[in-house]
Amino acid sequence: MFSLFLFGGIFIMYFNYNNPVHIHFGENCIRQDAEDLIGQGTRALIVTGKSSEKNGCLDDICDVLEDHSIPYTVFNDIIPNPTVASVRRGTQFAKDFGADFIIAAGGGSPMDTAKGIALLARQDLSNDQLFHSEYYTQDVLPTVMVPTTAGTGSEVSEYAVLMDEEAQTKSSISTPLIYPKAAYLDYRYTRTLGRNSTVYPALDALSHSIEGILSQRGDAMITAIAMESIRSISQCFPAMETMELADSHRELLLYGACLGGLVLAHTSTTVVHAMGHSLTFSKGIVHGRANALCLPGYLRFTAGARPDLVSKILHNMGLESLDEMDDVFNRFLGKKEVLTEEEILEFTRIVSHKRNVPNCLVVPTPRDIEIMFRNL
């Protein structure tokens, strides 16, 4: 007989679960299951980066809209780590066109931009109010997400991460109001992604799932979803190392990342993302790589108090030990960035006050965080 996942010997059986997003997954799903795309409104704003033209995604969306005589316009003034100002430009664009629904195509940046526009197109909010849900009314534009990277999971989450110029940091809009109505996941759009756009988002998604299990909000049901995500992504490690990815690997990564998004939407993140944000913000290390640098340390830290759980995660990764995980990650990460003594202390101070730190299943002290930074 099997034992389920135990949290310190006690099976956590108190949870809430809901995710309202209609997930469509598979080759050509935009055309095959078009109803959910065209059913959201009568005038579409498409929010996208440049790559959607190359990977075929934008053509598919436009064709379906044209087939159903739905007028649309394209807003592609998207910047990585989108800012509030960028969202406001998109909002004006949406209003000028009279859009009543939004389709986002691309990675996390267009998806999160679209979520911000969905809110601001219907509500007058100051830059500060934008990040505080108590100011929101129920009125938002419906959104449809078409991710073309396998990583962020934003297609199934209630979060939009934006650069908040005033607070000089990344801030999150977090409200069930911005749950997308539907997500369309077609691995073909990820075929053209290069190494860094494949490996780092995949490790970011893996981190969403592992952090979810190792968070205060981890529970039986979300652990089951997270383990499926971990298995799917980790299966692709050998192909990711050589970048000889078959379509089936692209499928597994997109699937695993979407499941990671379901986990993220439920549990939020932990110290890994808190530490990663510091590395991104101060050292310019891209999000997925930054988290991948921090993830093994958090597993090692948590293994002290929760060896069973960490060992089950490793088992689902097809790995024998934390050392083996380090080896795999070291191969993905190559030459690592070096932190100065000053940076270690400064980052530790900042991270210690982040609200995702107390969300850790085993909450690290500032000293623990400092050690994790030293061992990067």
Next chain:
Amino acid sequence: MFSLFLFGGIFIMYFNYNNPVHIHFGENCIRQDAEDLIGQGTRALIVTGKSSEKNGCLDDICDVLEDHSIPYTVFNDIIPNPTVASVRRGTQFAKDFGADFIIAAGGGSPMDTAKGIALLARQDLSNDQLFHSEYYTQDVLPTVMVPTTAGTGSEVSEYAVLMDEEAQTKSSISTPLIYPKAAYLDYRYTRTLGRNSTVYPALDALSHSIEGILSQRGDAMITAIAMESIRSISQCFPAMETMELADSHRELLLYGACLGGLVLAHTSTTVVHAMGHSLTFSKGIVHGRANALCLPGYLRFTAGARPDLVSKILHNMGLESLDEMDDVFNRFLGKKEVLTEEEILEFTRIVSHKRNVPNCLVVPTPRDIEIMFRNL
């Protein structure tokens, strides 16, 4: 490295997934997470059987409603295998009271009755129209489900199974309109269930999950959920045999049954439920037992073409072989009902035309169905 579940060598990566129900799971969740219960309306109809008074469920619901000054009335004229006439009585009751939302407490009968009332309280539908979604408008009463058995999964499904007196059979209302808004699952309400009300619903739920994997609509994501359900329920087999069920077993069964409901809502059922319905309708065998009689035969039949998949199901049940599964089920089922030659041929004829037969992953011929009936 792990391999995921393969369907005939091809990983099925085309799927849609959505389930809108807010699941609240855990001890005392009705009181702890009351917002989702009280947020559905201003006047509540409670639909329940007699047992909710004994198991504490009705008290919890009424207390929460009273705490929030929400007027309610109780409709407990519930019959097992509820009929359309019974739903119409409940509908009149709801209208007379002016209910604007419904709370169902109990097993499948009150939950399915409540779903029928939710539809008929807002729409004039003839007995025939009731089973055909093309006649529906969007207007239904919101419902909240509090299951007190661990089996049907109706708390997370879009189905209501009713006795259709005109067609002289069970018919299903099947529409996303009747998805419950929320489900509250508290294992304490299942503590008082006796052997037959524990074992048969558990095997029914197990069947939902196994049939889901072995259906045309089975896919990667639903298989992951179904396997978690199978593990949870099968872990309780030894305790179910002796009926020495600890609270943790009651939790696992309720959890496994809810996951089975998510599977059922996504994949619908197969020949197992089709055969089971005949046994229930003509021989009066209760639903869960009827399905449990048919399930091992379907696994054995499917193993011919899909040995890998059946072996993974058995593995997740903690079993080595189909023979071992037969042994376990034989112990649960005890002395089996005997079918006459006439019954076997008649049931085969009826089942062969049921629409859940072509939903089987490996579709049985009438001859295959006859053999499964003979081998019961």
